[in-house]
Amino acid sequence: MKIFLKYCTYIIVVFFGLLFSYAAFSKAMDFKDFQVELAQSPLLSAYAGVISYVVIILELLVVGLLCFNRTRILGLYASFGLMVAFTVYIYLILNYSDFVPCSCGGILEKMSWDEHFIFNGVCVFFALITGIFMGKKRAHGWSRIAAAALIAVFSAGSMVALFLSSEYIMKKENNFTRRFPHHPIMEDRTYDLKVNSYYFAGISGNTIYLGNPSTPFRILRMDYSLQKVDTLDLAPATNHRFSNITYTVQNGMLYAHDGAVPVIYSSPVDSLAKPLREISSKDIYFDQLAAVSPQQFLLRVKDAESERTSIGCLTVGKPAVVKIHSTSLTTKADGGFDADGELVYDKETGIPFYLFYYRNQILKFNKDGLLKGQMKTIDTVVEASLKVLTLPDGRKKLAEPPLLVNRNMTVHSGLIFNESGLMGRHESRTQWKKNAVVDIYTTSPAGYWGSMYVQHRGKHRLSRMLVTDTYFFVLSGDEIVRYRFAQTLTEQFIKRGSRKPF
Incomplete structure (x- = not known):
């Protein structure tokens, strides 16, 4: 059983490493298009310039943390935090946006927004479980769960704060960033x-x-x-x-x-x-x-x-x-x-x-x-x-x-x-x-x-x-x-x- 869990953990770590590597490099290769896509987001339009750099840097940082045994647990918790932020973003798009934009590009371009939400939710679950399992030798169960809860609250809260701030800037203090709803x-x-x-x-x-x-x-x-x-x-x-x-x-x-x-x-x-x-x-x-x-x-x-x-x-x-x-x-x-x-x-x-x-x-x-x-x-x-x-x-x-x-x-x-x-x-x-x-x-x-x-x-x-x-x-x-x-x-x-x- 321990060997099975060890291999499952290894597979999940490799999965997140490949996922964030592909995501970061695909964004970097088509950086201008990525910025344009963010500018069209009904939630993050006002911060498209800054977020375009921050997201790529965070994804590469997570990949780096996952590559080494000493930082792997931290990498999994970081993966969990990023996926929580991405999931909350999709939830806000589906429920609080004036319009739903086109699906994002890359490996997930064929998915609808609802399918993205489910996929991200599954990723959140596996990142959480794997991080808690790998960290059981270093901390008590309650402290691991508390750390995961704090990360989730911080990631979700940051995304909600960005959404509210971006909406205010776009509608009241626009910095001349347009957004184009899908086929108006x-x-x-x-x-x-x-x-x-x-x-x-x-x-x-x-x-x-x-x-x-x-x-x-x-x-x-x-x-x-x-x-x-x-x-x-x-x-x-x-x-x-x-x-x-x-x-x-x-x-x-x-x-x-x-x-x-x-x-x-x-x-x-x-x-x-x-x-x-x-x-x-x-x-x-x-x-x-x-x-x-x-x-x-x-x-x-x-x-x-x-x-x-x-x-x-x-x-x-x-x-x-x-x-x-x-x-x-x-x-x-x-x-x-x-x-x-x-x-x-x-x-x-x-x-x-x-x-x-x-x-x-x-x-x-x-x-x-x-x-x-x-x-x-x-x-x-x-x-x-x-x-x-x-x-x-x-x-x-x-x-x-x-x-x-x-x-x-x-x-x-x-x-x-x-x-x-x-x-x-x-x-x-x-x-x-x-x-x-x-x-x-x-x-x-x-x-x-x-x-x-x-x-x-x-x-x-x-x-x-x-x-x-x-x-x-x-x-x-x-x-x-x-x-x-x-x-x-x-x-x-x-x-x-x-x-x-x-």
Whole structure:
């Protein structure tokens, strides 16, 4: 019996030696990929750089301890501690993670996460039993069990502490490390629009509306299936020297607006055959509009004297009521370049947001245009990097292309979708050449959720986004592409009336 136990012990020691040797060397051989995998972990993303080195060093240290008789017991206890940490990590992934990533590589790459959990649990058991058995000549049974318990508590506690700390850093104090949940979207349909100049005007019911500046009095209407497509001709009820008439569709209403005139029209989407009714004219100049209600609009306006850009509120009627709040979008009198960005409105939660192109700031307003809060994107660009040239006639222009932090944005049911212009830590340059990267932020509580790749269509990249409860629509070149959301993402949407955004 003693000989049998001796051989079993020897086999287990060799097993752990080979297991950790293979694990360490496979990680070291593909170190960059290993760091990227850790960066995508929903639990350890914030510490990917440090942990990538620590794990390999610990695994090699355990192998060294197992190689010598005098340190073998210590090596088995160290094996036990590492396997406890790995097992707790998998348990947290399966039960407390926002999403379950792909299985890790190496010898265990064919296993599912549940199979990994069972395999690690078996390894924990054998490391514990073998360590206690080998140490029986050197210590009493209670002391060996107490030592194993302390090791287990330390390993499990360390992993839980890393998880909690990493989650806080990723969602609140991100160091620009992205994580990519497993397949958050799946492409399932496309439609050829023939031209590449369309933009999303909005949705009403299960119908998408697209405008085109090349045909300013004609819009495209299609259902979510992208199979039923109609072209609608629109006619404003009054005549103006239009500069850039744009359409916004929301809650069953279509709004046509041109802030350079300035004028706003409206019509129910089921009455577009009739002339569009003028509801505002010469009330306030603007360059962006968000429809808060059929009578109230938030506008991006510019004060020519101060050269600062602000959010204004227009309530249509006789007389119209205009309010321009003192809170400015720009921190510099630079011609408004610092304030470049997009005004977006979440109709499900009733919250307007403003996202900047050249800095990592997101502003939240109420329906009257008063600033109520702010959050940040995960990049580290706090201040816009701009070089502004003043021409002899007083006009200002950019002397060189600015650092584009955020490309375009949309919001739906408490989630902000932001196409980023910057590569994060531990990311593949090859993937950046093939895909656009869309970062997703929650607003209740405010924080970073994850990112997703949106593949380029040949030479064309994502140009516009539109989000519904089920689908993610993209304009890319002359195509509209429909992606279906995974459940891990749709579970993050705020249901109407259930929570208040930050």
